[in-house]
Amino acid sequence: MAQIHTHDVIVVGAGGAGLMAAIGAHEAGVDVALVSKLHPVRSHTGAAEGGINAALRSGDSWDLHAQDTMKGSDYLGDAPAVETLCRDAPEDVMQLEHWGMPFSREEDGTVSQRPFGGLSFPRTTYAGAETGHHLLHTLYQQVVKRGIRVYDEWFVTRLAVTDEENPTDRVCHGVVGYDIATGELAGFHATGGVVIATGGPGQVYDHTTNAVSCTGDGAAMAYRVGVPLQDMEFVQFHPTTLPSTGVLISEGVRGEGGILYNSEGERFMFEHGYAANSGELASRDVVSRAELTEIAAGRGIEDEYVHLDMRHLGEERITDRLENILHLAEDFEGVDGLEEPMPVKPGQHYEMGGIETDENGATCIDGLYAAGECACVSVHGANRLGGNALPELIVFGKRAGLAAAGADLGAARIDTGRTHRAEPCDSELPEAAGGQAEPEVVTDGGTTEPTNVVEAAIADEKDRIDRLKRRDSDLHHSDLRNRIQRTMTDNVNVFRTEAGIRAALDEIRDVRAAYADVSVKDPSSTFNTDLIQTIETRNVIDIAETIALGALAREEFRGAHWREQFQERDDDEWLKHTFVSWDDGQPSLWYKPAILEGEAGRYEPKERSY
Numbered sequence: 182m183a184q185i186h187t188h189d190v191i192v193v194g195a196g197g198a199g200l201m202a203a204i205g206a207h208e209a210g211v212d213v214a215l216v217s218k219l220h221p222v223r224s225h226t227g228a229a230e231g232g233i234n235a236a237l238r239s240g241d242s243w244d245l246h247a248q249d250t251m252k253g254s255d256y257l258g259d260a261p262a263v264e265t266l267c268r269d270a271p272e273d274v275m276q277l278e279h280w281g282m283p284f285s286r287e288e289d290g291t292v293s294q295r296p297f298g299g300l301s302f303p304r305t306t307y308a309g310a311e312t313g314h315h316l317l318h319t320l321y322q323q324v325v326k327r328g329i330r331v332y333d334e335w336f337v338t339r340l341a342v343t344d345e346e347n348p349t350d351r352v353c354h355g356v357v358g359y360d361i362a363t364g365e366l367a368g369f370h371a372t373g374g375v376v377i378a379t380g381g382p383g384q385v386y387d388h389t390t391n392a393v394s395c396t397g398d399g400a401a402m403a404y405r406v407g408v409p410l411q412d413m414e415f416v417q418f419h420p421t422t423l424p425s426t427g428v429l430i431s432e433g434v435r436g437e438g439g440i441l442y443n444s445e446g447e448r449f450m451f452e453h454g455y456a457a458n459s460g461e462l463a464s465r466d467v468v469s470r471a472e473l474t475e476i477a478a479g480r481g482i483e484d485e486y487v488h489l490d491m492r493h494l495g496e497e498r499i500t501d502r503l504e505n506i507l508h509l510a511e512d513f514e515g516v517d518g519l520e521e522p523m524p525v526k527p528g529q530h531y532e533m534g535g536i537e538t539d540e541n542g543a544t545c546i547d548g549l550y551a552a553g554e555c556a557c558v559s560v561h562g563a564n565r566l567g568g569n570a571l572p573e574l575i576v577f578g579k580r581a582g583l584a585a586a587g588a589d590l591g592a593a594r595i596d597t598g599r600t601h602r603a604e605p606c607d608s609e610l611p612e613a614a615g616g617q618a619e620p621e622v623v624t625d626g627g628t629t630e631p632t633n634v635v636e637a638a639i640a641d642e643k644d645r646i647d648r649l650k651r652r653d654s655d656l657h658h659s660d661l662r663n664r665i666q667r668t669m670t671d672n673v674n675v676f677r678t679e680a681g682i683r684a685a686l687d688e689i690r691d692v693r694a695a696y697a698d699v700s701v702k703d704p705s706s707t708f709n710t711d712l713i714q715t716i717e718t719r720n721v722i723d724i725a726e727t728i729a730l731g732a733l734a735r736e737e738f739r740g741a742h743w744r745e746q747f748q749e750r751d752d753d754e755w756l757k758h759t760f761v762s763w764d765d766g767q768p769s770l771w772y773k774p775a776i777l778e779g780e781a782g783r784y785e786p787k788e789r790s791y
C-alpha cells in the first residue's frame with residue numbers, strides 16, 4: 182500500500198508563490214508542507230531579473246499603481262484583485278527587506294526604484310538584475326528557519342478530488358506525488374487545503390524565456406478536475422529575448438535607458454510613431470508588435486531581430502545595475518554589451534491566464550487554492566506590466582496560504598465558477614473529434630473518508646504510469662511536444678489570424694489523439710526523465726488547446742491578443758473574461774464580465790496609448 186503523508190496544508194510548487202504560501206500558512210499556525218519537482222531555489226522565479234513593483238515613495242501611491250495596472254491590462258484586470266495587489270505590495274516588499282533581501286540602494290541608503298514599461302512612476306524595486314534569485318533565497322531561508330517540511334524532487338501528477346457532477350460540489354483532499362529519486366508513488370493528504378503554485382506553461386512555445394520545467398502542470402491538473410482556466414489566450418511575448426535561445430534581456434535595460442534600433446539605425450519606437458511618449462518604455466505588447474512590424478517591413482537585422490543598445494549608459498552603471506545582462510549576452514550570444522548592441526526579438530514570456538481564483542486564492546472547488554503564474558486572480562488581464570508578477574507571487578501567495586490554513590481574510594468580491602454572472606459562448610468552434618477523456622476525479626468508494634479519495638487517486642495514477650511504461654510503440658513524447666511548440670509558435674503568436682489559429686487547433690487535436698500511443702522507453706525507477714516529460718507533455722497539450730480555443734473565439738484586439746480581422750478593442754462585446762472548462766468530457770467556453778468597479782469608483786476604459 183502506498184504511503185500517505187498528511188499535513189494541514191499542502192503547497193505544490195516552491196517558487197516565489199509556493200514559498201510565500203507556505204510561509205503564510207505557517208504564520209496562521211498550521212502544519213504545512215511544500216511538494217516540488219525541483220529543489221526550491223531551482224524554481225523558475227530565480228530567473229526573474231528586472232524587479233518588483235510597489236508604491237513605496239512619496240509622490241507615488243497604491244492607487245496610481247492600480248490605475249497603471251488597469252490600463253496595462255487593457256481593462257481586463259478585475260479591480261478587487263488589482264487593488265489588493267497594489268495596496269498590499271508595499272508592506273510585503275518591506276517585509277522582504279526585513280527578511281534580508283539585498284535590494285539595490287541609492288547613495289543615501291534608500292532602496293532604489295527604476296522605471297519600467299507602462300508605469301507612470303519609477304516604482305520597480307530590484308536587486309541588481311538578479312531580483313528573482315535573491316527573492317527565492319530570501320523566502321527559502323524563511324522556510325528553513327521555520328522548519329517547514331519540504332518534499333523536493335517530488336513530481337505531483339494529479340489532484341485527489343471527489344467526483345460530484347457539478348465541479349463546485351467537489352472537494353480536494355490532496356495530491357498524488359511521484360518521487361523522482363526512487364519512482365515511488367505516494368499520496369499527500371491535506372486536511373485543510375491544497376495550494377497549487379506550479380508556475381507558467383512557457384514550454385507550450387518553442388521560443389520562450391521559460392525553463393524546461395515550465396509545463397503548466399498545476400493549471401492542467403486543476404482543469405482536468407473541473408476548475409475553469411481563465412483568459413488563457415492572453416500570452417505575453419517579451420520584446421527583448423536573445424534570438425538563438427530565448428534567454429531574457431531584462432526590461433531593466435530599457436528602464437535604465439537602453440535604446441532599441443532597427444537596421445537603419447532609427448530609434449523606431451519614436452521615429453515610426455509606435456509610442457510617441459514612452460518609446461522603449463511602452464507596454465510589452467506594444468513594443469513586441471513594433472519590433473515584428475519593423476522586421477516585416479525589411480528593417481530588421483538579418484530579417485530576424487533588432488538591436489538593444491546600452492553602451493551609452495557607461496561601464497560603471499551597467500556593472501552596478503545590469504551586470505547579469507553582460508554575462509547573458511556574452512554567454513548565450515557571444516556579444517559584449519559594453520562594446521556592441523545586443524540582438525533581441527520577441528519571445529513567449531508569461532501566461533496572463535490560469536486557474537480561476539478569487540482574491541483569497543480560492544478556486545471553485547472546496548479545499549483547492551492557487552497562486553502565482555499558474556493562477557488568474559486576475560490582475561494582469563490582457564497584458565501584464567513588467568514587475569507586476571513578483572508582487573503577485575508574494576501578495577497572493579501569502580493570501581492563498583493563509584486562506585488554505587483557515588485564516589479569515591474577509592469575503593472575496595470575485596466569484597468563482599459558473600455563477601449567475603456566467604454567459605454562454607456563441608462562437609462556432611470546431612468540435613474535438615474523439616480522444617476526449619472524462620474529468621480526472623475519483624469516487625470515494627461511497628464513504629466520506631478523505632484518505633479513500635487520495636488512495637483511489639494513487640491507484641488510478643499507478644495504472645496510468647504502468648500503462649505508459651508497458652506500451653510498445655515508437656512514439657516518443659518529444660515528437661508530440663515539438664509539434665505543439667511549432668504550431669503554437671507559428672500560429673498563436675504575437676500576430677494571429679483565424680486560419681492560423683484553426684490550423685493550430687487541428688494540430689493540437691491530432692497530437693492529443695496521438696498521445697494515446699505514446700510510450701516510455703526508459704524502464705528505470707530512478708530519475709526517469711523520460712516518464713516525467715511524457716506526463717508533462719500531456720499537460721502541455723491541454724494548455725495549448727485552451728490558449729488556441731480562447732484565441733479563436735475572441736474576435737477583437739485587446740492587450741497581447743491581436744487578430745488580423747479584428748483591429749479594434751470591442752468593449753461593447755468583449756469586456757469579459759474567457760473561461761475554458763473540462764467539466765463534461767470536452768473543453769467548453771463561457772464568459773464572465775470583467776469587474777471594473779473599484780473602491781473609489783469604476784476604472785473607465787480609456788484609449789490605451791503610451
Ligand SMILES: Cc1cc2nc3c(=O)[nH]c(=O)nc-3n(C[C@H](O)[C@H](O)[C@H](O)COP(=O)(O)OP(=O)(O)OC[C@H]3O[C@@H](n4cnc5c(N)ncnc54)[C@H](O)[C@@H]3O)c2cc1C
Nearest residue numbers: 194195196197198218219226231232337380553554570571
Ligand atoms: C526570465 C524571466 C524573467 C522575469 N523577470 C521578472 C521580473 O523582473 N519581475 C516580475 O515581476 N516578473 C518577472 N518574471 C515573471 C515571474 O518571474 C514569474 O511569473 C514567476 O517567478 C513565477 O513564479 P511561480 O512561483 O508562480 O512559479 P515558479 O517560480 O516557476 O515555480 C514553480 C514551482 O512549481 C514546481 N512545480 C511545477 N510543476 C510541478 C509538479 N508537477 N509537481 C511538483 N512541483 C511542481 C516547480 O518545482 C517550482 O518549484 C520573469 C519571468 C522570466 C521567465
